[in-house]
């Protein structure tokens with residue numbers, strides 16, 4: 001499991017943030033504002049110790065299997081793969097789909113998810129060899145190239161790619177998701193029509209390129225989304241972001 005140590009600040013990122021041309025970012029928030037939100041969430045929840053996996057292989061397989069299903073179901077599928085000695089991409093590559101499909105059935109859409117696991121297993125084995133270590137030890141300057149390669153693999157979407165990069169490869173790629181969109185729209189930073197890449201850029205250009213910080217920040221956003229910021233009737237009263245959030249002052253049912 002990946003740790004989540006204290007963020008190391010990058011002075012250059014503090015003083016000269018690169019701002020992209022944006023269409024759906026509504027605020028002038030900078031590093032200080034985002035770090036204040038981070039500190040408030042961290043004080044409330046404590047370190048989240050993401051990703052919940054014992055090995056990088058389990059982390060990556062879990063990220064692929066968790067698409068459109070609860071983590072509870074993913075854990076059952078991962079346990080099945082582990083018990084069959086198939087929590088290994090070289091083994092998944094040489095094992096027929098018909099053998100894998102019943103094992104990943106608890107994660108739903110099991111045929112599609114088996115195809116995605118096998119596509120990743122084929123790519124990683126052919127590109128880096130049978131040992132995952134060659135994939136995991138990457139130069140940070142290779143981040144965007146590696147991300148492009150990941151996105152070319154069947155079944156690897158942007159959020160999955162960024163989770164793999166930050167939680168398995170220890171590279172500073174900020175994952176965003178539906179929770180990020182909802183929370184930061186309610187905080188007044190985004191227009192809710194914002195797309196994935198613009199959301200990612202918002203964080204990547206305002207925060208220091210720090211893997212531990214990105215690891216913890218994404219996990220804390222997930223905690224706020226899961227425990228407080230529901231689509232309807234959010235629990236603003238004890239939300240750690242309430243004092244920064246204009247939506248907290250409105251009746252809960254009217255929050256966007």
Ligand code: SF4
Pocket residue numbers: 183186187228229230234235236237239240241242243245247248255
């Ligand atoms: S204060 Fe309410 S609307 Fe704002 S982020 Fe928290 S739960 Fe969401």
